[in-house]
Amino acid sequence: MRSKYKKYIFLIIILFCNSAVSQTAEEFSTKTAFMVKMSYFINWPESSILNKDNSTFIICIEGSPKYFTSLEDWATTGKIKKRPVTLKYINGDISELSSCNILFITSNHNLSSYLDIAREEKILTISDNPGNAQRGVIINFFNVKNKLRFEINIDEAKSLGFKISPRLLKLATIITSGDIK
Amino acid sequence: MQLFYNLSLRSKITIIITGLVALVLTTGFSLHLYSEVRLMKERVLSEKTLIARIVGNYSATDIIFNNKETALKSLAYLKEYPSIINAHLYDNTGKHYISLYENTHEHNNKPDQDYEKPWHQFTDENFNILEPIFIDNQKIGSIYLHTSISDNLKKIKDKVIFLSLLLITLVLLATSLAKQLAKVISQPILSLADTATNFTKNKNYELTLKSNNKDETGQLINAFNDMLQEINKREKENAVANEKLKKNEQNLKSILDNVVDAVITIDDKGSITSFNNSAEDIFGYEHDEIINKNISQLMPEPYASEHNSYLQHYLLTGEKKVIGIDREVIGKRKNNETFPMRLAIAELPKDPNGIRRFTGTCQNLTKTKQQEELLRRTQKMDALGKLTGGVAHDYNNMLGVITGYAELLESALTEHPKLAKYAHEIFHAGQRGAKLTRKLLSFSREKLTEEDLVNINALLKDEQHMLEKTLTVRIKLILELDENLWPVWLDINDMEDAILNLSINAMHAIDGNGQLTLSTRNEKVDVMDTKQLDLKPGDYITLSVTDTGCGMDDETKEKIFDPFYSTKGDKGTGLGLSQVYGFVKRSGGTIKVYSEPGQGTRFALYFPRYNKTRTISIKNKTTNTEDLKGNETILLVDDEPALITLSAELLEQHGYHVICAENAEQAIQILEQEPVDLLFSDVIMPGMDGYQLADFVRMQYPQIKIQLTSGFTDNRHMNMINDDLHKNLLHKPYNTHTLLQKIRELLG
Numbered sequence: 001m002r003s004k005y006k007k008y009i010f011l012i013i014i015l016f017c018n019s020a021v022s023q024t025a026e027e028f029s030t031k032t033a034f035m036v037k038m039s040y041f042i043n044w045p046e047s048s049i050l051n052k053d054n055s056t057f058i059i060c061i062e063g064s065p066k067y068f069t070s071l072e073d074w075a076t077t078g079k080i081k082k083r084p085v086t087l088k089y090i091n092g093d094i095s096e097l098s099s100c101n102i103l104f105i106t107s108n109h110n111l112s113s114y115l116d117i118a119r120e121e122k123i124l125t126i127s128d129n130p131g132n133a134q135r136g137v138i139i140n141f142f143n144v145k146n147k148l149r150f151e152i153n154i155d156e157a158k159s160l161g162f163k164i165s166p167r168l169l170k171l172a173t174i175i176t177s178g179d180i181k
Numbered sequence: 182m183q184l185f186y187n188l189s190l191r192s193k194i195t196i197i198i199t200g201l202v203a204l205v206l207t208t209g210f211s212l213h214l215y216s217e218v219r220l221m222k223e224r225v226l227s228e229k230t231l232i233a234r235i236v237g238n239y240s241a242t243d244i245i246f247n248n249k250e251t252a253l254k255s256l257a258y259l260k261e262y263p264s265i266i267n268a269h270l271y272d273n274t275g276k277h278y279i280s281l282y283e284n285t286h287e288h289n290n291k292p293d294q295d296y297e298k299p300w301h302q303f304t305d306e307n308f309n310i311l312e313p314i315f316i317d318n319q320k321i322g323s324i325y326l327h328t329s330i331s332d333n334l335k336k337i338k339d340k341v342i343f344l345s346l347l348l349i350t351l352v353l354l355a356t357s358l359a360k361q362l363a364k365v366i367s368q369p370i371l372s373l374a375d376t377a378t379n380f381t382k383n384k385n386y387e388l389t390l391k392s393n394n395k396d397e398t399g400q401l402i403n404a405f406n407d408m409l410q411e412i413n414k415r416e417k418e419n420a421v422a423n424e425k426l427k428k429n430e431q432n433l434k435s436i437l438d439n440v441v442d443a444v445i446t447i448d449d450k451g452s453i454t455s456f457n458n459s460a461e462d463i464f465g466y467e468h469d470e471i472i473n474k475n476i477s478q479l480m481p482e483p484y485a486s487e488h489n490s491y492l493q494h495y496l497l498t499g500e501k502k503v504i505g506i507d508r509e510v511i512g513k514r515k516n517n518e519t520f521p522m523r524l525a526i527a528e529l530p531k532d533p534n535g536i537r538r539f540t541g542t543c544q545n546l547t548k549t550k551q552q553e554e555l556l557r558r559t560q561k562m563d564a565l566g567k568l569t570g571g572v573a574h575d576y577n578n579m580l581g582v583i584t585g586y587a588e589l590l591e592s593a594l595t596e597h598p599k600l601a602k603y604a605h606e607i608f609h610a611g612q613r614g615a616k617l618t619r620k621l622l623s624f625s626r627e628k629l630t631e632e633d634l635v636n637i638n639a640l641l642k643d644e645q646h647m648l649e650k651t652l653t654v655r656i657k658l659i660l661e662l663d664e665n666l667w668p669v670w671l672d673i674n675d676m677e678d679a680i681l682n683l684s685i686n687a688m689h690a691i692d693g694n695g696q697l698t699l700s701t702r703n704e705k706v707d708v709m710d711t712k713q714l715d716l717k718p719g720d721y722i723t724l725s726v727t728d729t730g731c732g733m734d735d736e737t738k739e740k741i742f743d744p745f746y747s748t749k750g751d752k753g754t755g756l757g758l759s760q761v762y763g764f765v766k767r768s769g770g771t772i773k774v775y776s777e778p779g780q781g782t783r784f785a786l787y788f789p790r791y792n793k794t795r796t797i798s799i800k801n802k803t804t805n806t807e808d809l810k811g812n813e814t815i816l817l818v819d820d821e822p823a824l825i826t827l828s829a830e831l832l833e834q835h836g837y838h839v840i841c842a843e844n845a846e847q848a849i850q851i852l853e854q855e856p857v858d859l860l861f862s863d864v865i866m867p868g869m870d871g872y873q874l875a876d877f878v879r880m881q882y883p884q885i886k887i888q889l890t891s892g893f894t895d896n897r898h899m900n901m902i903n904d905d906l907h908k909n910l911l912h913k914p915y916n917t918h919t920l921l922q923k924i925r926e927l928l929g
Binding site: 034037040041165167168170171 | 238239241242243245246248251316317
């Protein structure tokens with residue numbers, strides 16, 4: 001366990017102290033690191049696939065794999081909710097979504113479809129586009145003064161049955177239904 | 182420690198209770214304070230641990246998501262706790278992340294600890310704690326709290342001060358209570374001690390203590406009172422027993438000291454262990470000089486050796502040859518004099534040391550032997566007296582007949598002077614025979630007495646001249662007379678004879694020149710002397726006749742009073758001293774002889790003091806028998822026919838009418854038939870005697886005058902007879918004149 005944590009911590013340190021090839025890859029590395037840590041403070045709904053199938057934790061990614069190399073590296077050994085982590089790139093194939101526990105959406109293309117399925121399958125949705133929280137994404141990253149911050153659509157989370165730790169909530173910008181324009 | 186033991190019970194109780202209270206309270210308070218400090222530390226630890234954990238957990242996401250703003254906000258909650266001086270967050274590498282108050286640098290003081298382990302530290306005024314922060318078992322970082330415990334310490338200090346004051350107050354209170362308690366406990370003990378002291382010093386066993394308590398001291402006092410009562414009771418019993426014992430001992434001692442016999446105790450070796458007063462008197466030893474000496478010292482040989490061998494024999498064999506048996510032995514005085522004694526030996530119970538003891542009772546037999554000798558001699562003399570008396574009585578009657586008829590014959594032969602002279606010679610011979618008979622009767626004490634009040638001194642003075650003549654000049658006569666000599670009642674003629682007899686004997690005993698001393702003195706004879714002297718206690722007059730003659734040996738001394746015993750051969754009659762003996766005995770006295778061959782002799786004559794008034798008959802002597810005639814009827818009673826015939830002849834010649842009877846019974850018969858003026862009766866007759874007849878006549882015929890006659894005084898009648906008749910007794914042999922005179926006096 002300890003060696004695993006060390007690896008995990010090491011990864012985070014790499015992410016934080018990013019001197020990666022590209023700015024984008026570094027950015028995603030931080031975001032995915034945040035995503036992994038956030039999973040500690042979130043409980044999935046009873047009816048989600050996570051609580052039915054306890055074999056692996058599947059992170060689905062709607063975006064280019066080149067931004068997720070660090071995550072992939074980490075996923076070889078890292079665990080979420082005591083399960084080995086599997087990355088799955090969607091590439092527009094909606095049918096792949098049913099097995100996902102987290103869906104990371106890098107573009108807003110066909111967003112509503114994804115969100116519909118995510119609502120249906122009780123999948124935690126994460127994105128990094130401004131205004132997506134208001135659109136129905138549960139967690140959405142944004143930058144303030146060059147520091148990565150995130151917002152949480154608490155109503156969406158609640159409606160899907162996710163329980164989020166206050167310790168996580170106190171760091172997030174809370175988006176409610178009233179904020180949606 | 183010794184000092185503590187020497188303290189009073191009160192002080193001890195006070196010190197012990199105070200000390201115990203102080204010890205208990207101090208211990209209690211110390212434990213309480215220790216517990217308080219520990220509780221405070223535990224409280225501080227748990228409180229600060231809780232705060233650290235809550236804040237640490239709360240700040241965990243701030244560190245994870247690297248948000249110092251929210252981290253600071255999280256820490257800002259700690260400002261609510263004044264005791265928290267500062268708080269620091271560190272990341273999972275141990276690097277300082279953020280502090281509550283950045284102006285301080287205390288985070289640099291974070292201990293070099295394994296940051297994964299919780300750590301805390303109490304200093305004098307601070308408490309510091311490092312608490313790791315874990316999320317899902319992963320170390321996120323750690324929180325360090327630097328806190329102050331001065332408030333808690335102040336509370337503790339306040340409590341210490343309060344408890345100290347409380348301790349002092351309680352100890353003082355305990356001391357006061359302990360003193361009271363000690364007083365309550367010690368008071369009865371002190372009063373017990375006082376009573377015990379009083380009890381011991383003053384021997385006051387009547388003391389009792391009062392107790393109102395029913396506790397242990399009450400029980401102690403009650404037990405003490407019981408003990409006092411018991412001691413008191415025992416003291417009284419002891420006192421009574423001791424008194425009784427003392428009395429018994431005194432009684433026993435006085436008994437032992439006053440018994441006439443010598444009582445001597447000896448041990449099994451024959452050593453004397455006790456010697457009573459009588460033993461001292463008998464043996465002449467003082468108690469202290471004879472104690473522990475051997476008993477053989479008190480006996481001459483062979484008695485001493487014999488006694489020792491008997492004792493040894495008994496000790497060895499148990500055969501009782503002398504034990505429990507009394508026997509006559511010879512004792513030896515300190516001055517080596519020996520004396521006869523009766524010795525009775527008995528074994529006493531063993532003494533407390535197991536030594537066998539014997540007691541010997543010695544009775545001095547010297548006086549007993551003397552008494553026995555005296556008794557033997559008295560019995561012998563009595564036998565001789567009775568013999569001679571009996572002979573003399575018959576002689577008297579016969580001489581009476583001879584002299585009587587000789588007188589009648591002489592008066593009838595006035596016309597034949599030659600024959601009358603023969604009759605006169607017969608009469609004189611009869612008179613001499615009567616004189617000899619009188620001497621015999623004097624010895625036998627059965628003599629006709631003519632007693633009178635006599636002053637021996639006067640008698641001796643009257644006789645002095647005659648005695649000096651008798652003794653001749655070769656013998657000097659010395660009179661030593663007591664001027665206040667008491668009078669005596671005795672026959673003066675016998676007295677004269679006795680003095681003459683003794684003087685003549687003395688003269689015969691003195692060869693050549695010598696000296697005869699006649700001395701008189703008054704003497705009181707008490708009970709102690711009676712046995713030795715054979716006298717009744719009372720006043721006596723002694724006449725001592727002491728000569729410087731040849732003295733006598735014991736054999737002679739024993740026989741001198743025997744009749745017809747004489748040392749003078751044919752010169753003596755052998756009746757002198759026996760006459761003296763009879764006279765002295767008859768006078769109620771006694772005679773003692775002290776004589777040693779060659780040393781002289783002393784006769785001591787004891788006569789009882791005269792102390793009664795006695796009537797002395799007045800003798801009107803008439804010489805003419807013609808005046809003594811009468812015509813009255815006289816009854817003559819006598820068992821001797823010759824005498825009765827003689828008397829009847831004499832009386833009838835003088836005009837009297839005479840009736841004769843041979844015994845009293847016959848006389849009584851005559852009295853019934855014939856009137857009689859005078860009864861003339863012999864005293865000693867077969868059947869009723871003269872006195873009994875006289876009594877009968879007095880009762881039945883009081884007008885009849887009575888005259889009794891007798892050959893000798895019969896002492897059997899001394900206590901019962903009429904004294905007048907006895908005094909007026911006509912003694913045989915009587916001459917005509919005397920007979921007629923007596924009868925004429927009675928008939929008037």
